[in-house]
Amino acid sequence: MKIKYLILALLPLGLAACQSSDMQTFGDNVVTILQQQNPSKTLNAYDWHLDTGASKHMVLKFDNEGRFSVSTTCNTLGGSWKVESNQLVVGQLMSTMIGCNDQAMQQEKLAGQLFEQKAIPLFLDVKDANAPTLTLMSSNGQRYVFTGKMTPETKYQGQAETIFLEISPQTKSCTGVAAQTCLQVKEIKYNEQGLKTYQDQNWSLFYDTIEGYTHSPNERQIIRVKRYTIKNPAADQSKYAYVYDMAVEREAIKGSL
Structure with missing residues (x-):
């Protein structure tokens, strides 16, 4: 550049x-x-x-x-x-x-x-x-x-942990505090050579929101997310806050575009 x-x-x-x-x-x-x-x-x-x-x-x-x-x-x-x-x-x-x-x-x-x-x-x-x-x-x-x-660092009074999530194009109905729609995710780890390893081969329901992220039913995405620990969360609140950082991979679903 x-x-x-x-x-x-x-x-x-x-x-x-x-x-x-x-x-x-x-x-x-x-x-x-x-x-x-x-x-x-x-x-x-x-x-x-x-x-x-x-x-x-x-x-x-x-x-x-x-x-x-x-x-x-x-x-x-x-x-x-x-x-x-x-x-x-x-x-x-x-x-x-x-x-x-x-x-x-x-x-x-x-x-x-x-x-x-x-x-x-x-x-x-x-x-x-x-x-x-x-x-x-x-x-x-x-x-x-x-x-x-x-900034998220100011809002959550601390530094973030960086994690990577693969997001399924399909969401699912779920029940947390109330009925809602959940993302389906798989957490990924990358080694020093950039090779990825799935922490779980099965999709997990993601009950939280990811600030700044917009889900697309037409794409499979791997995204980089900043995860902040919330100090003194309420009884019905997650102990983490998630903030979208960037898309690492994006793949259009065949026949969706």
């Missing part, structure tokens, strides 16, 4: 001067919020979504090792990050280079323009911990409001 480097430009001094009043107001609001929390930990605890009108949201992710990514409908940008003096300070950007349609290109152009700044004024509002907002100001004074969605 080709990588392109986006050279970051310094904000023009004249532009900064003419916007000084707006920036001051923005900065005063930032101080009020950031004095009450650790902004770096908050940024890391959520995935940040911006609706730009494209088919998919622009999504920001900040890891705890000083790297961030910007996922668009088509390409992904990334670089280093830190918070200093109420600003998001980013390093040199890198981007994948996939051909995109016009709508996706507009979203990617917006991402490039916003993050080509070395220091981006930010406003972090966490009054609603379930849907905090991150406002970033571009060099021309435009504000972009991202909405936070808790």
Whole structure:
């Protein structure tokens, strides 16, 4: 995959001067919020979504090792990050280079323009911990409001175990707490050479849900899943939460398409 480097430009001094009043107001609001929390930990605890009108949201992710990514409908940008003096300070950007349609290109152009700044004024509002907002100001004074969605690590307060499940195209009626429809699964282990071994040759009923996964009766799939342990689950609740990560294998069922 080709990588392109986006050279970051310094904000023009004249532009900064003419916007000084707006920036001051923005900065005063930032101080009020950031004095009450650790902004770096908050940024890391959520995935940040911006609706730009494209088919998919622009999504920001900040890891705890000083790297961030910007996922668009088509390409992904990334670089280093830190918070200093109420600003998001980013390093040199890198981007994948996939051909995109016009709508996706507009979203990617917006991402490039916003993050080509070395220091981006930010406003972090966490009054609603379930849907905090991150406002970033571009060099021309435009504000972009991202909405936070808790990462699974934040939501479940721990790291996940990675497991692999083969999913049958056919579901079955089952009864857990109440009558429901269950997936049929087989757990798989992979060795260092990538060879798979089935833990059980028979299908097992899966009573839980897999967040982010959509079942298809027309496909046999092997998926990678993150399994989190729920702390202090209710009496009628599973001790695990499952989050879809990616499809490893997909096979259309003959005659279904």
